[in-house]
Amino acid sequence: MLNPAEDHGWWRNALIYEVYPRSFSDSDGDGVGDLAGLIERLPYLASLGVDGVWLTPFQPSPQIDQGYDISDYCDVDPLFGSMRVFDELLGAAHRTGIRVLVDLVPNHTSTSHPMFRRAVAAKPGSPDRSLFHFRPGRGTAHERTPNNWLSVFGGPAWSRAPEQDPTDPDWYLHLFSSGQPDWNWEHPAVHDYFDGVLRFWFDRGADGVRIDVAHGLYKQPGLPDSPAVPEVIDGLRSNPLAMDQEPVHDVYRRWRRIAESYQPARLLVGEVNLPAPRAARYTRPDELHQSFAFTFTQLGWDATAWVRTGNELAAARDAYASSTTWALENHDLVRTATRFGTGERGRRRGRAALLALLGLPGAVYVYQGQELGLPEVDVPADRRRDPMWQRAAIGRDGARVPMPWTVASTGTHGFSPPQAAEPWLPVPPGWGRYAVEAQTDAAGSTLELFRTAVRVRRELLSPAGASAGLSARWRLHENGLVECARPDGISVFIAMDDEGARLPPGRALLASDPLDETGTLPPDTAVWWRHETYYP
Structure with missing residues (x-):
């Protein structure tokens, strides 16, 4: 059970477990993980000793980008359950002593969102279109994109709207897929809308939010051409005009006031994919509580780079009196057991990196299956579901394959009940050797190493160590x-x-x-x- 007396600053040394609901546990046999399946697995999460879970999007969505194209920010997609089931999950997690973070996606929405649908139906220059980035195309027939920006998923960051009306001169901006139009944060109504979304989940009892693309809300006024378009597909991180604009900090000051109006205060965690000195600015005392140490997540097995990055993060942390938020895996990254090597060498390096991660001062985020040493899976091309794969032949599906729970194979190794539908991503042969069942109480297993490390970590932590960790x-x-x-x-x-x-x-x-x-x-x-x- 959560203890309100321990809520103040709990996140500074917290261990948070990222759950990708699609791939965690399927309770109803449709081949897709769901919130009820997560409730069934809460005893397992409690056995790991985690302080909280971060849930990637479970809100209504056409699922073009596996939920990061949200069409209703204040509900649950029937694919994952219902609001009643979410409330049950929240209550059960809190009784177990686990806090719950909800994923918030404020940079972009879905083309199915009612506000975007109204914008498409409206005329160019209408108030509805001003909530997004609609611009007339260049050329005599408006046939060319309004600027040269690229999508993170490949190709232009613009699409015609609506495509079926050739007389409409407007295009809309989408830094990701064409199904994910960007909000226009210059408009006050967008601020008011997301204030309401925050309060909805906080009122519901969520303990905080993880903020997707937290550095990307504002764009350079006028949306001018980018001075350099890279050959590689990296349209957000390599385009300084589409990210890290100064007004974004006022958004998080406003959200911090909202978060701290609750008792206990809610947690704000930002996905800020920037170099350490710039990312640290987002965790000034009146902004976000945490931002992921992205320069650390991008490391290979390189001693010089680890030390250089560690000291850069330490300097940035000291400058802003914030705690570092460590991670090495998430649903967008190649698994460390594969990223750091192959075969047995990759396995050893993944274990070493996991233990090192848990020993670092500050908060730690781990991704489901990391505690099992799961490797990246080479998903067959015809089974890929990631829109990045479709547009740029770069895929994230290999880190999203369903969790293995049992050794015995029913086709899913316990991810789904017997006689279930085929899982949304295929489970590879031999997946059972990594299963929770196979590793539980097994001497030398990665799972038991993780459990021991978490227990020892808790013994080492103290209020003095939490503050001294800055040095x-x-x-x-x-x-x-x-x-x-x-x-x-x-x-x-x-x-x-x-x-x-x-x-x-x-x-x-x-x-x-x-x-x-x-x-x-x-x-x-x-x-x-x-x-x-x-x-x-």
């Missing part, structure tokens, strides 16, 4: 030995070279794989290490 520093030693020195005399070491590395005097608290007796940390291994003599 943790990263070092690169000989032979690719990475160190994050915490302020409590404990360091996280990771051996990233092929030969391993010598450790200083001290003792191991927990290691990702067995250590030898020579005082050398084996390659591709992480350890939490208590120094004999602490050095700052």
Whole structure:
């Protein structure tokens, strides 16, 4: 049960588990995970020791981008259940001591949203169209896009509206798929609308929101051509005119006031995909509570890059007195067991990275299946569902394959009940060897390593450590030995070279794989290490 006395600042050292509802647990056998399935799995989440869950979108949607094209921000898509089931989930989670974060998508909506449908039906220049970015096309017949911006999903960031009316000169902006028109945040009505959305979920009892594309709401006034269009498809992050505009900070100051008008205050977590110094500005004391450390999520297995990025994040954190929000996986990223290597080497590196992550000072977000060491799945081209794959041949489906729960295969390894429909993404052969059932109480399993690490992590945390965490520093030693020195005399070491590395005097608290007796940390291994003599 949640304890209100512990609510203040709970998020600073929190462990949050990202649930991708489509792929977590299917209760009704339609091949798609749902909220009722999540309720059934709450005991498992409690056994992991997580403080909260972040749910990716479950609101009504045409599902063009698997829910990130929301057509009604204040309801539940029948695909996932109902508002009654959401209320049951919230109550059950709170009784279990788990907080719930709802995904909010304020940069764009769905072409099926009633406000966009009215805008399309209205005339050019109408008030309805001013809620979005409608612009007449260039050329004598308005046949060319209003500017040269690219979509993150490939191709132009503009589509004709409506396509069936050749006399309509307008195009609409969509930084993602054509089914996801961008809101115009210059319009006061958009602010008022999202104030209402925030209050709806906070009034319902949600403990906070994760904000999708938090840095992308405002665009450069006038929507001029971008000075450089990259050859690679990266239309949001590489276009300075479409992101990180100064007025966006006033949005989060306004939302912070709303969040803190509740008792206990609600949490605001931003997806701010920017370099550390810029992203940290979003977590100034009157803005967001957290923003993901995206420069960290993009790391490969490179000791120099880990130390450089760690120190950049530490400097940004110190400058704004905020806590770092660590993550290495999410529903948009290649799984670490595959990203960091192949086969056994990838498995060891994924375990080492997971243990290192849990030892860092600050909040940690893990993605479902990360605690199982799931690898990326090569989903057959004809089964891909990601719109990025359709437009740019870059796919995220491989990290979204359904969770394996049981060893015995019924076609889904416990994701769906027997005789269920085929899952929305195919489950690969041999998936059961990673299953929760296979790893529970199994010595040396990634799942049991995770559970042990969370327990030890809780024992190490203290109010003093939470504030002192601002001064943790990263070092690169000989032979690719990475160190994050915490302020409590404990360091996280990771051996990233092929030969391993010598450790200083001290003792191991927990290691990702067995250590030898020579005082050398084996390659591709992480350890939490208590120094004999602490050095700052």
